[in-house]
Amino acid sequence: MIYEAFSSQRRVRTLRQLQLSPANFSKLQQKTGLNHTSLLIHLRKLLSCGLIEKEGKVYKLSQTGKLIYGTLDKLDRFIIAFERGIDFWIEHDLSTSPEELLLRLGDLGHYEIVSCKNENPMCFVERIGKILSKSRWVRIVSSISLHIYHFCLPR
Structure with missing residues (x-):
């Protein structure tokens, strides 16, 4: 389920934004450039696999999301450095x-x-x-x- 969440660049972009700071739906829509329907689908997926949580109207990375995103970020930096x-x-x-x-x-x-x-x-x-x-x-x-x-x- 988590691999599937990271298989979409749109979900990864959403996670990246939430890693920078928690945000409400409209702020996320503005930062990611996703339309309403698309963002809603991706947020539901991220919520269902426990990578993000929602407090009131604000979305943020869960503890699991922070841990997994941090690991993904390390892998991303490794691959970029290797390819260079x-x-x-x-x-x-x-x-x-x-x-x-x-x-x-x-x-x-x-x-x-x-x-x-x-x-x-x-x-x-x-x-x-x-x-x-x-x-x-x-x-x-x-x-x-x-x-x-x-x-x-x-x-």
Whole structure:
């Protein structure tokens, strides 16, 4: 039943809106762009599988809905991050990377893969320097220690 609820982009869009804030029917209709009948059908489905609840005229995510939506959001971010560098992830052996780290791939968000194919390995220093100079904030995952950038890291 829950898989079926997530099989509709319209229901997922409705859940996304409710994750941002509880809303009444007309506010949901405005935010999702769904017509009256369509939204009503999708809300009934979400209510019947326990993903949302209604208090008075206001719809909100249920505790179960929050938990499941949070898990779906993590999966969504993981897939987006994976697809962004799909060639890299496919052609590299990830078996030596800790599974806990790989499962958090979605936490990378907007990332850039820095590669120095057949070049001096120190080209990383120049390329990472350029990225750092353009960035407002960074998160670095590296298989080598970049001690020359220690001044950029929080203490």
